[in-house]
Amino acid sequence: MTSDTEDGSRTIALDGIQRRLPHRYPFLLVDRVLDYAPGEWLLARKNVTANEPYFAGHFPQKPIMPGVLLIEAMAQACGLLAFVTREHEPGAELPDGAPLFYLVGVDGAKFKRPVVPGDTVEFRASLQRVVRGIWLFQADARVEGAMAAAADIRCTMRAV
Template sequence: MSERDAQGATDIEGIMNLLPHRYPLLLIDRVLDFQPHEHLASIKNVTINEPFFVGHFPQKPVMPGVLILESLAQACGMLAFKSVQDTLTDNDVLYLVGIDKARFKRPVQPGDQLRHDVSVRRVTRGIWIFEARGSVDGELAAECEIRCTVRTV
């Protein structure tokens, strides 16, 4: 399978080429749509095999809110990195610098497909500010504002 198709989609290999995360913390399975410097849509297929379900919660598995936010932050990272990938070096890393206005609207459970829709609000002095929304079957699960910056390590 190729990294990209005509709509700007990216498969797992393309994601792993841009994000440093690996199992069990790689929380994006596919990029569905991408508009440089504007918008990215991606998905996380949530399965009962996720390691966090062992303890959260054994009798009623629910994806931890902090991991929903992390998956949204990774989608923001993909949007930023894909937007500027021609100028990146192997030593560039996107750091999360803040999450504001986080709200959770519904639980995310095994069998759900968590869709990430992230948009660039602005880039100021090297800080990318994103609006991020996660949904399941069209129903809002979480939303927040995410701030990130690219740094060379």
């Protein structure tokens, strides 16, 4: 569900995320969209819990969220931004069925701090430009305002 709040922010709850992304547990890595501006930016959140399936095998004595999953979560935030941007374009028609936004590139990935059980990660995706069907984003993941990871992400939209 998408809703506008009294302060003008736009949120998307889990059911609205699931209408826009094909991912499901355990691979859906965005719990809620906190706010967005179509064509500009999106802020999303994930509450990292101790029972995430990857913690059983990813450093079980000192569990940390795998970096590749941080990249995937940032890419999911980018896909959500692309989707809401397309939804808000005047006269835009989305392909039959929900389109998929495929990850086509990751550049300059940096990891600054581990993400551990109990953390709340905020993902910010910023749309830089769209060139010949390739959407270019800057994305980052933060915990309590501290940078955990960042990358430049490219994706493209395809009909299902």
